[in-house]
Amino acid sequence: MVHREELAAYLNETLDVHSITDYAPNGLQVEGRDEIRRLVTGVSVSQALFERAVQAEADAILVHHGFFWKGEESRIVGLKAQRLRRLLSVDLNLFAYHLPLDxxxxxxxxxxxxxxxxxxxxxxxxxxxxxxxxxxxxxxxxxxxxxxxxxxxxxxxxxxxxxxxxxxxxxxxxxxxxxxxxxxxxxxxxxxxxxxxxxxxxxxxxxxxxxxxxxxxxxxxxxERCGVQRLGEHIAATFGIAHEYIEIPNPA
Ligand SMILES: [Zn+2]
Missing domain, CATH: 3.40.1390.30 (NIF3 (NGG1p interacting factor 3)-like)
Structure with missing residues (x-):
């Protein structure tokens, strides 16, 4: 088991997030439960990934493409509201690392x-x-x-x-x-x-x-499939937690 804040600090340091100017916040984007035993990784946020993470009984999700991109609608409305509502309703943590993970x-x-x-x-x-x-x-x-x-x-x-x-x-x-x-x-x-x-x-x-x-x-x-998988495996080995990569196919 790893505490959310310990994992966040470890990831931020490992990926050296403070040295990179990005288009979205890197690190913990949505706060969920304190203790993480099971991590799910995926390329991008989507309802499909969230549902699979719930099925997998994950405590945290780590993605390459998360929320809150520079220039996007900053209000929590529409599809973004639906996605965030789902995440918050099940107390799932969401970590996102963009350029630091490239x-x-x-x-x-x-x-x-x-x-x-x-x-x-x-x-x-x-x-x-x-x-x-x-x-x-x-x-x-x-x-x-x-x-x-x-x-x-x-x-x-x-x-x-x-x-x-x-x-x-x-x-x-x-x-x-x-x-x-x-x-x-x-x-x-x-x-x-x-x-x-x-x-x-x-x-x-x-x-x-x-x-x-x-x-x-x-x-x-x-x-961009490989980064989250490599990082997920590394986290699993470092903290002794379970990790599963979930592929949500995307031809783009
Ligand atoms: Zn990308």
């Missing part, structure tokens, strides 16, 4: 992608003041764009969208989990031959073609 060198989504890609990490680049937002590495055996797409499809469970016009074979790869596609020019500036992120937005196709690089949109959700 960039963490061990538990982060970018670290997880490095493993899936079988890349030797060469650089963790600071972008917009956030250390490790963009990672670069090298594959042991150079790959074609089709083979890299196949590797992503196999390891992430969904076919990536592939655009661009790079040279092959690919050796140096850059990646940023989730909605990091706009870092493509940073990736190019650092000599990437291929750039992997979660989503494709309209201008990226032309940038990739003109720069002669391959871009893979491997899925926002799919590229």
């Amino acid at each position: 960039v963490h060198p061990e538990f982060g989504n970018n670290a997880g992608l490095a493993e899936l890609l079988e890349c030797t990490v060469e650089q963790r680049v600071t972008v917009r003041g956030i250390p490790g937002l963009l990672w670069l590495g090298r594959v042991a055996t150079p790959v074609t764009a089709a083979a890299l797409a196949e590797r992503l499809a196999h390891t992430l469970g969904q076919q990536p969208v592939r655009v661009g016009a790079g040279t092959e074979p690919i050796r140096r790869i850059a990646w940023c989990s989730g909605g990091g596609e706009r870092l493509i020019e940073e990736a190019i500036a650092h000599g990437a031959e291929a750039f992997i992120s979660g989503e494709l937005s309209e201008p990226i196709t032309h940038i990739a073609r003109e720069a002669g690089v391959h871009f893979f949109a491997a899925g926002h959700h799919a590229t």
